[in-house]
Amino acid sequence: MSAATLPHTALKGGEWLIKETNSQDIYIPEDFSEEYVMINDMSRQFIDTEVIPVIDRIEKMEPGLMHSTLAKAAELGLVGASVPEQYGGLGKDLITSTIINENFGKGYSFCVAFTAHTGIGTMPILYFGNEAQRNKYIPKLISGEWTGAYGLTEPNSGSDALGAKTTATLSSDGKHYILNGQKCWITNGGFADIYTVFAKIDGDKFTAFIVERDTEGFTRGPEEHKMGIKGSSTVQLYFQDCKVPVENVLGEIGRGHIIAFNTLNTGRYKLCAATLGGAKAAAAQSVKYAITREQFKTPIANFGAIKHKLAQMAVLLWVGDAGMYRTGKMIDEKEEELKAQGLSFEKAYLGAAEEYAIECALLKIYGSEVLDYVVDEGVQIHGGNGFSDEYEISRAYRDSRINRIYEGTNEINRLLTVDMMLKRAMKGTLNLMGPAMAVSKELMSIPDFGNDDDTPFAKEKKYIANFKKAIIMVAGAAVQKLMMNLDKEQEILMNIADMSIDTYLAESALLRVIKLTERNGEAATALQTDIMHTFLYDAADRINKNGKDALNAFADGDELRMMHIGLKRFTKVDAFNSKAARRRIADKMIAEGDFCF
Secondary structure (H helix, E strand, O other): OOHHHOOOOOOOOOHHHOOOOOHHHOOOHHHOOHHHHHHHHHHHHHHHHHHHHHHHHHHOOOOOHHHHHHHHHHHOOOOOOOOOHHHOOOOOOHHHHHHHHHHHHHHOHHHHHHHHHHOOOOHHHHHHOOHHHHHHHHHHHHHOOOOEEEEOOEOOEOOOHHHOOOEEEEOOOOOEEEEEEEEEEEEOOOOOOEEEEEEEEOOOEEEEEEEEOOOOOEEEOOOOOOOOOOOOOEEEEEEEEEEEEHHHEEOOOOOHHHHHHHHHHHHHHHHHHHHHHHHHHHHHHHHHHHHHOEEOOEEHHHOHHHHHHHHHHHHHHHHHHHHHHHHHHHHHHHHHHHHHOOOOHHHHHHHHHHHOHHHHHHHHHHHHHHHHHHHHHHHHHHHHHHHOOOOHHHHHHHHHHHHHOOOOOHHHHHHHHHHHHHHHHHHOOOOOHHHHHHHHHHHOOOOOOOOOOOOOOHHHHHHHHHHHHHHHHHHHHHHHHHHHHHHHOHHHHHHHHHHHHHHHHHHHHHHHHHHHHHHHOOHHHHHHHHHHHHHHHHHHHHHHHHHHHHHHHHOOHHHHHHHHHHHHHHOOOOOOOHHHHHHHHHHHHHHHOOOOO
16 A cells, blocks of 8 residues: 555644654645645735834834734734634634744744734734633734733742742622732733733632733733843733732632643744745845845855755755644644534644643744854844844844743753653653663664664654664653653753754754655755755764763663664664755755845
8 A cells, every 4th residue: 555545644743753653644845735825925925014014113012013913913814714604703713823923933023023913912812711701812913903911920940830829819798809919021012902811819710811901900010121132021910919810810719720721822833824924034134135145256155064054954944844834734634623623713723732731832942043053144144244234133132042942941841742752651651661661672682783674764754763772762761760760850951852853843844855855856855955964864863862862861781771772773764965965955946146045
């Protein structure tokens, strides 16, 4: 049976680690329908015509400009794209939101305001509010009449969100909760109309509340002066005997953490879309500059060192797209499956997002770090001009840095990735035990260095299977050795997380190439194959290094030597001329005069 005729089997979250994926089962950007192409063109045109021309005015925080620009996006349906039609939205899927967020990622501070409004500013009410709350707030939030914000972080509780000190006390007449406390780093805080705020009732019941702008006892501080995203409103919120009606409790009392953490799942995924979109814009700027800038009587684009940088941008971005759209479609399919089982729209969406929370965390890390790489090397390509505010790359560099911090720092997301994987294994929802035993058995056997399989991409598939074995070996040994103390060994957990990121993205890239090759032929996908091979070749070394660092931290003696041999076996790849591949990739972009992947 060929890959094209294999039955479609949806993998559960994290299951990619222990199961092989059929290339026909993944969704790739080349699969866009006519409707997706239309959304892509519309959202790109909106950024190019309505945002970029006024970006300097947005950065100077011209009064009303950000709000009016959001309202224009709302008129086109872009704000409520994924909101059910019964509340005035378009009722579209996550792939639609991905496309919009990717294009809006090129919009600097506007993107921050948009994603905060459509994500954490609206989603808590849409997915956790009662019908009265939805009908009151959602239509106005997606029409652009009102803007949303989200108050979770406090001066002394960032990553430890549940350590919040803001209190809520029921009034003597039972009609209001009296909020006292402070929130900080609130995006859209200066001009928002509706705020989702978290506080503790009776000192321990972590609960969410809907707070309207003009609520008595609620004030906002001055705008923060930030390193980047200067056009984004960021203020502190103050609650001094703030009277919130009891009907504005959001969700269940004492269950605020469910809202806080579930809202972040797709928020992380969409942040990946925005960061990759922003990185593509920065890569395009770098290509154009390298072509026009001459040194030693030739465009700097002709230099190998510059080609290396441009090609690496393309490699990381194309691979990121593969992982992102693969995940987005899995979430969409899971949501439809849950709806078919009779779940309400909100429970189906939240269930699907939670199912793939591991992948969302991985992608948030990957996208934000790719953006940092692209803008950093973009400044380098621009040289001294890159340090000048006259060039867009300077703004891109400043705005990039925040992405590794919000929606959960990348360190927290790395720890969460492994924690979620291990918890699912302990619950039995992810069968790691069988594969772990198989890897242990393989370590004790004589290695099979032959590869008689001559089917297309058989060698690359084996690389991916071995990368997975490396993760299972290291993670399994760490659990066995450290047991209940593993959560205190954050360095080891981050090593395992990085091995997982590289493997998931490498597999996604391979599957995308296989699907394209089967569709278009080898010649038409030669450059994409170069991209995939370059990423796999580099990933093998990174996986080996992270594996060694982890093993060296807890194993010793014969056990360590045996696992080092196994790790070397699992990360062994054939010699590959990545310099030549990168030059071919860069030459294509230089010929096109743009980022063209």
